[in-house]
Amino acid sequence: MYVSPFRLKMPPRGSVTLLLFFSIMFLSWRIGHGGKILIVPLEGSHWVNMDILIKALHSRGHFVDVVRTNKSWYIKDDSPHYKTVTVPVTEAFNPDFINPILERIIDTERGGSSFLNFASLQVEMFTAMFNIHGIMCKMATKMFEDKDLMNSLKEREYDLVLTDPAWGAGIMLAHALKLPLVYNVRWITSGEGHLAVAPSPLSYIPMTGSGLSDKMTFMQRVKNVIFYVIWQAQDVFLIDPQYQAVCDKFFGPEVRYSDLLKGADLWLMRVDFVFEFPRPTMPNVVYMGGFQCKPAEPLPxxxxxxxxxxxxxxxxxxxxxxxxxxxxxxxxxxxxxxxxxxxxxxxxxxxxxxxxxxxxxxxxxxxxxxxxxxxxxxxxxxxxxxxxxxxxxxxxxxxxxxxxxxxxxxxxxxxxxxxxxxxxxxxxxxxxxxxxxxxxxxxxxxxxxxxxxxxxxxxxxxDTPMKPMDTALFWIEFVMRHKGAAHLRTESYRLPWYSYHSVDVVLSFLATVAAITFPSLLFFRCVCLEKCLKRKVNKK
Incomplete structure (x- = not known):
């Protein structure tokens, strides 16, 4: 029988046992040190990219629970990568809800670009958004009213909540459980995510729906401001009040939903500046655009x-x-x-x-x-x-x-x-x-x-030092290790709008100048009037 001269010698049996022992110890250490993550995702395409992130977290030894409804569209109840926490609801975001809306939007879009069609489209979108967030608020109410469910979630001692903030249920759940909060984000309940966390000058930051780039003429900037007002009105009158009502009921009126939304420890943004227009950002915003992308595998x-x-x-x-x-x-x-x-x-x-x-x-x-x-x-x-x-x-x-x-x-x-x-x-x-x-x-x-x-x-x-997925995983585990990332959060979200924009400071300066200037002008006016009167008397 021919024996290759390059054949490796088998290690002694004791070495194999030792190697097996250390392998078991290493795997046990990974399992023992894996974090517990509670995920509150969205449906549709948002779930597709969240599921990829879940699989990556599972491969690193973390335990993942996913909150879903009993009428879930994409989120399956059985998976080797996560366990589900199912919330019973009477209505949900699914094809029965979305298809009629899409049909009306397509009909409106095909009607052309007249003002009437634009207004119809905005009304259709506003109505859809109002109804979607209403469904989410009912789901959150159902969770918070279920004492057994909430006690069960508290007993599991999660390390953080990971959610897509385009819906607000996960944001409020993190507050209820007093857990660090991480976003897998492009959109929040009130619009594009950057608008809530970073300075966003309307002179070169185009609003969603405006169809504008970062290079705007004067009239385009006017249009951009109009779209900003539309988005703000939608949030103030249609969306925020629904979530605030849930906060009032379960947390008290002193807890503002807008503060919870802006107070996340980490914002994992699903874009990068190859795709997004350059803009101001913040220390707790981490860019992971294309994290779901990977080299192609052979086709069927x-x-x-x-x-x-x-x-x-x-x-x-x-x-x-x-x-x-x-x-x-x-x-x-x-x-x-x-x-x-x-x-x-x-x-x-x-x-x-x-x-x-x-x-x-x-x-x-x-x-x-x-x-x-x-x-x-x-x-x-x-x-x-x-x-x-x-x-x-x-x-x-x-x-x-x-x-x-x-x-x-x-x-x-x-x-x-x-x-x-x-x-x-x-x-x-x-x-x-x-x-x-x-x-x-x-x-x-x-x-x-x-x-x-x-x-x-x-x-x-x-051409980046780390792959987007590796960046996302590092920062999620960073928040787990340090029980949050408060040192990266700006205090701007706690400020009222007039303090954020220093309107109170400007008004105080104007008041001070007025307080100094007005008496001086009054004094000089009185002196001048007195001199004039004396001249008139002397002439007589």
Missing amino acids: EHLEEFVQSSGEHGVIIMSLGTFVSELPADMTNEIAAAFAKLPQKVIWRYKGDRPASLGNNTLIVDWMPQNDLLGHPKIKLFVAHGGTNGLQEAIYHGVPIVGLPIFFDQYDNLLRLKERGGAKILTLNAVDKDDNFLKAIQEVLNEPSYRMNMQRLSRLHR
């Missing part, structure tokens, strides 16, 4: 065969995210007909009825491995709705975009890539007119600058 066999069959022309992929499963039939047929005229193959994530004009080059799927497809060398273009997750993956892999924004922040997200030369935006009311959709795709495919710009953004995004 049927998809790989389809992609390879595209030859030199390559493949276009299209997805409108987790919320939008289908579009109006006439628009769908227009999109399908445009795809049929292209030499590229198309993979389209779509759940509606099969379009009558669908070409042989188009494959419709219920689900697709989006990240793995974007990382495939044959992918030439991504048709996307403008959600943050998809755009970050496109940046990571350097794939240009044709954007079809539908609602909320999607147009603003796409605008950031358009300003950097990596995307072209097409509004819904323009899709089925004059072959606009086909022309937009051909422009992005045939103009090399789109791909070159996205690849440049990809290089910038990847």
Whole structure:
């Protein structure tokens, strides 16, 4: 029998036992020192990225519990990475709630850009937001009224609460349990997260929905201020009062929901400055944009065969995210007909009825491995709705975009890539007119600058000292080790608006100047009048 001269000697049995012992000790130490984290997530695409963070925390030995409702849309009750805390509710954020709203928004968007349509869209969005936060407040009330549930959560002695603050239930729960609070954040209940935690000059910080960049003319700055007022009015009159009512009931009126919202220990922002416009920030804001992105893995066999069959022309992929499963039939047929005229193959994530004009080059799927497809060398273009997750993956892999924004922040997200030369935006009311959709795709495919710009953004995004996920994990564990991060929190959120903007100081200066100046002027006026009177008397 041939024995290789390079064969390693087996260690003695005692060494194997010792190695096994230390391995068990190491794993036991990791398990014993793992933290306990309570997570209050959102549904839909927000849950998709939170789930990735949960898996990473679990892989580091942390124990994770996830608060969900019994009517949860995306959050499953059984998972190897977390255990669930289920809150029974009568209504929840799910397809039955969101689909009618989306249908009305799409109909309004297709009506054009008149003032009436704009006003209708704002009313629709305000109504939806009011109802969503109402559902969340009912869920929070249900939690706080359940004494057994609250006692059970307190007994588990969590190290922190991790929540997405676009809904406020997790914020109030952290206060009730007296735990450090960490955000996985882009949006808060009152709008974009930075507006609550960092200075945000309206001269170059565009408001969500304004469709503006950081370079504004005078009239655009006027528009930006108007949108700021709209957002503030929505918060003051529709959103904050609902959460404040819950705080009043369970914590007392001295606890202000707005203070709880702004008082988080750490804000893990799901953007970076490759994507976001440069702006002021704060020490407890940590940027982890693209933390969910990773190198592409091999495609399933049927998809790989389809992609390879595209030859030199390559493949276009299209997805409108987790919320939008289908579009109006006439628009769908227009999109399908445009795809049929292209030499590229198309993979389209779509759940509606099969379009009558669908070409042989188009494959419709219920689900697709989006990240793995974007990382495939044959992918030439991504048709996307403008959600943050998809755009970050496109940046990571350097794939240009044709954007079809539908609602909320999607147009603003796409605008950031358009300003950097990596995307072209097409509004819904323009899709089925004059072959606009086909022309937009051909422009992005045939103009090399789109791909070159996205690849440049990809290089910038990847050129960091730590991967975004590693950064996020470090700071979560930092808060766990130090029982919070109070030294990073500014006191600005405790100040009333007039103190924050030094209005009281300016008024006191003006009052002091007036107090000094007015008596002097009065004295000189009296002296002058007396002299005038004397002159008149002398003349007589």
